[in-house]
Amino acid sequence: MLHEVEQAARRHGWQIESVPVSGDFNLITLYRTPAEPKRRIYISTGIHGDEPAGPLAVRQLIEEDVWPADVELFLCPCLNPAGFELNSRENERGRDLNRDYKHLESGEIRAHVAWLARQPSFDFTLCLHEDWEARGFYLYELNPEQRPSQAARVIAEVACVCPIDPAGEIDGRSARGGIIHPELDPLKRPQWPEAFWLVQHKTRLSYTLEAPSDFPMATRVAALVTAARAILNSP
Numbered sequence: 001m002l003h004e005v006e007q008a009a010r011r012h013g014w015q016i017e018s019v020p021v022s023g024d025f026n027l028i029t030l031y032r033t034p035a036e037p038k039r040r041i042y043i044s045t046g047i048h049g050d051e052p053a054g055p056l057a058v059r060q061l062i063e064e065d066v067w068p069a070d071v072e073l074f075l076c077p078c079l080n081p082a083g084f085e086l087n088s089r090e091n092e093r094g095r096d097l098n099r100d101y102k103h104l105e106s107g108e109i110r111a112h113v114a115w116l117a118r119q120p121s122f123d124f125t126l127c128l129h130e131d132w133e134a135r136g137f138y139l140y141e142l143n144p145e146q147r148p149s150q151a152a153r154v155i156a157e158v159a160c161v162c163p164i165d166p167a168g169e170i171d172g173r174s175a176r177g178g179i180i181h182p183e184l185d186p187l188k189r190p191q192w193p194e195a196f197w198l199v200q201h202k203t204r205l206s207y208t209l210e211a212p213s214d215f216p217m218a219t220r221v222a223a224l225v226t227a228a229r230a231i232l233n234s235p
Contacts, residue, residue: 001052001084002028005059005077012065014075021111025082029115030062030075037072040120041232042202044076045128047098047194049083049090053211053220054128060225068232074119079112079194101197102189112194116202124205125198126231128224131171132213136163137223138170138178140208142199150234151179151207157230162215162223207231 009016009030018026045054058077067073078084082092090096091108100109131138137158141151155164155178164178173180182196183189189196195206209227211220 001055001059002078002081005030005055005062008059008062008065012062014062017115019111019115021107025107027079027081027108027111027115028077030077031073032067033072034069036070038070039068039123040072040074042074042076042119042122042125042198043128043228044079044126044194046076046078046084047080047127048096048129049080049086049088051089051130051213052084052087053130053213053217053224055084056217057128057221057224057228060221061228066229071232074122076112079108098193099191101194102192113197116198119202122198122203124207124231125195125203126228127193127195127198127206127208128228129208129210130213130220131210134165134170134210134212134214135167136165136178136212137227138165138175138180138210139227140180140182140195140206140210142182142184142195142206142208143204144184144199145204147205148235150231152177153234154207154209154227154230155179158223158226161226162211162219165212 015031017029045058055078080097095106100106104110195208199206211223
């Protein structure tokens with residue numbers, strides 16, 4: 001999958017950087033910029049290796065090469081390649097990488113955060129995921145400054161290709177129409193996911209997109225692609 005992502009990225013003019021983790025193990029990062037960028041956006045996926053729809057959605061977005069003309073893009077297509085190969089949520093050492101952005105105990109996340117620290121701030125960020133317990137698509141919005149939200153627009157567009165989770169509580173958090181606004185106080189979060197680190201250090205608006213794992217792969221990929229495009233093409 002990563003080989004196909006890299007091939008498509010090269011065809012469409014992306015810059016590719018291999019970020020060393022340990023030995024010959026690297027994380028792949030992608031970058032592209034238009035002649036006159038007006039917005040800067042970061043996209044990541046694959047931090048849980050048993051959530052393949054995210055990397056496959058990113059592969060589709062890169063292959064189709066339909067991006068807003070004014071957007072500078074930073075993209076991490078698979079943050080847990082070992083877990084992806086093992087079909088495991090965790091990495092090969094049994095660590096959930098998406099709970100390690102506060103203490104930085106894993107080599108993958110230390111390398112990822114060091115790479116992120118070299119990048120400029122982003123207008124917003126997208127993290128693509130799946131949830132095996134979900135009854136439909138839903139999203140988390142981290143928006144501490146109450147900037148104009150795209151959450152309702154995303155839900156409306158995704159509803160055309162995938163059901164929306166109707167639950168009033170998802171993953172222990174209050175939800176409304178498939179939208180969750182998590183706790184933002186860093187002192188109340190003993191473990192930080194990637195999106196929480198991003199909103200503390202690199203952006204003030206972050207979306208985590210969750211496709212329902214029990215649905216067919218084509219539906220999950222379509223949900224994530226549709227959601228990403230809805231936000232990327234927002235005003």
